[in-house]
Amino acid sequence: MKTLKTIYMESEKENYIDASLYPRYRVKAGLRNDNGTGVKVGLTKICDVVGYQYIHGKKINVDGKLIYRGYSVQDLINDPNFAQLGNYERIAFLLIYGKLPNAEELSLFTQELLKKRNLCNIDPKYQTTSILNGVQIEVLKLYGQDPNPDSDTLEERMLKGLSILAQIPLITFSFFTGQQICEYPLPNKSLAENILVMARGSNIYTHQEARVMDTLLVLHADHGGGNNSTFANVVISSTGTDIYSCISAAIGSLKGPRHGGASTKVYQQMKEILKVTKHSRDPELMKNIAYQLLNKDFFDKSGLIYGIGHAIYTISDPRCQCIKAECKKLAKEKGQLDTFYTLEAFENAAIDVMKKEKGVTACANVDFYSGFAYSMLGISESLFTPLFCISRTAGWIAHHLENRQSNRKLIRPANVYVGSLKKLEDDNHENDHSI
Missing domain, CATH: 1.10.580.10 (Citrate Synthase, domain 1)
Incomplete structure (x- = not known):
């Protein structure tokens, strides 16, 4: 007996778009260029995210910067005026x-x-x-x-x-x-x-x-x-x-x-790593875990190392550096420096493995230490x-x-139609409306 669910499953091919069509029609899937950079879709004075520069047409990785209204976020956090709370x-x-x-x-x-x-x-x-x-x-x-x-x-x-x-x-x-x-x-x-x-x-x-x-x-x-x-x-x-x-x-x-839930995934991954390592900082053990993650043999078997890599930041994520420094102070206060140093050892090993296996320069992102920070604060995962x-x-x-x-213009980009053209008499859906 047919249901709307089975009909939809049978029509899967009607909704499938071959990935090879995107470059053919010069469509930027995910609004990403072929080199991984984002398609420019607007202008802003509010915030800038810097992880690389183009010099004479060549992409050069640089230390990451997060700019709020012209100010480096690291400068803001480290400024003496920000020593207090609020x-x-x-x-x-x-x-x-x-x-x-x-x-x-x-x-x-x-x-x-x-x-x-x-x-x-x-x-x-x-x-x-x-x-x-x-x-x-x-x-x-x-x-x-x-x-x-x-x-x-x-x-x-x-x-x-x-x-x-x-x-x-x-x-x-x-x-x-x-x-x-x-x-x-x-x-x-x-x-x-x-x-x-x-x-x-x-x-x-x-x-x-x-x-x-x-x-x-x-x-x-x-x-x-x-x-x-x-x-x-x-x-x-x-x-x-x-x-x-x-x-x-x-x-x-x-x-x-795929957007806001990353710190939860990193925290869950961290707990599994700590179970295996028992707070060991052995570089070879850490590299072995990183290889297992990439080879889908560990944790959720997704092939991802959560907390390592970013779409823009390459050499460093300034947010990670800031929260890492504060985490170390809190870990000392909480008696959890062993956990902090274990995570740091895994961070270094994972970056090395990503370079060897994927050939990419990757850094720990803000989520790598955020989950650890929340856990030390006694904050629920939810x-x-x-x-x-x-x-x-x-x-x-x-x-x-x-x-x-x-920018008072309505944002209204275009799609390329890649479906077929049909005539009603070609359809075989038993749509006989005769009396």
Whole structure:
């Protein structure tokens, strides 16, 4: 007996597109050039991601740089002015407004966020198996609560964006705990500190724990206009629709395992490596595990070494370097330096194996140490990607506003039709409509 499912499975060839057709029609699959670089689809002043340069037509790998509004993220994190907590709030201001805030401006910003954190109508008990799915729904519900949700002035869109930025953490932890959370437990403290308290149910934390969380938020705040969730946000923004729809779509993109879920995979891989090595740092053992991963003989048998390699960064990922330095300090505080050094040994071995087996220059990416950082902080795996979402919201808002101000064109690329041309009389579907 036929069902719609079996009919669809039988028609698989109708939906299959031969991969060889992409170069034939000069279509850039995944919006990637043949040399692995991204197809240029826009202009931005918000963020730049640098991993290579072209000199006289030749691609030259360089040390990675992540630039927020002209500032190196490493310089920002290492600056003495960022020694205290609350750096994420400063970076969110920088991304949205284009400059680092002075004390008065930062106070105005944080007070505005505090005013918008009075959300008391979250229903975390309706059925959803995903925190991010719940966040998407609640962000869309904010549209219904807004008396003028479709206002298209930049100032109104900015204020609506701040409302989303302020409320997403409360929405996230309402779904995580299953309890409605209407305000922050520590209203006069940083977002990083409040996250630790809400995630662990305790207001006891060390400065270094909060520093690690603050650093993770800063490093995930933006990553250029080409990453999948930001690009999804910008594509939808170009239609002129409301900011709630745009941010909700970006969350849907981030939820995908090929985008926001990488730190979870790296953490699961790390646990399996530690089981085998028992904290050994033997280089040959580490290389053997890396070869097994590539040969689909270890962990999830995907042939991937999670946490190693990046689409843009080649020699180094600046985000990885920043969080690695903070992780080492926290590992010392937690008595987990053995685990840190084991991971570092595997990082070095995996990079060497990738060079020998794949012939590519690869580096550890930000996810390599992020899962370890979250585990030392006592953060549940189910929060890894939602925390990414909380952080990236600042970047999404910034790109949304930039698009609405500077690029009013509807983003509408083209596809090449590669199906056949048919005549109705050629179809044999028994569509006899005679009486």
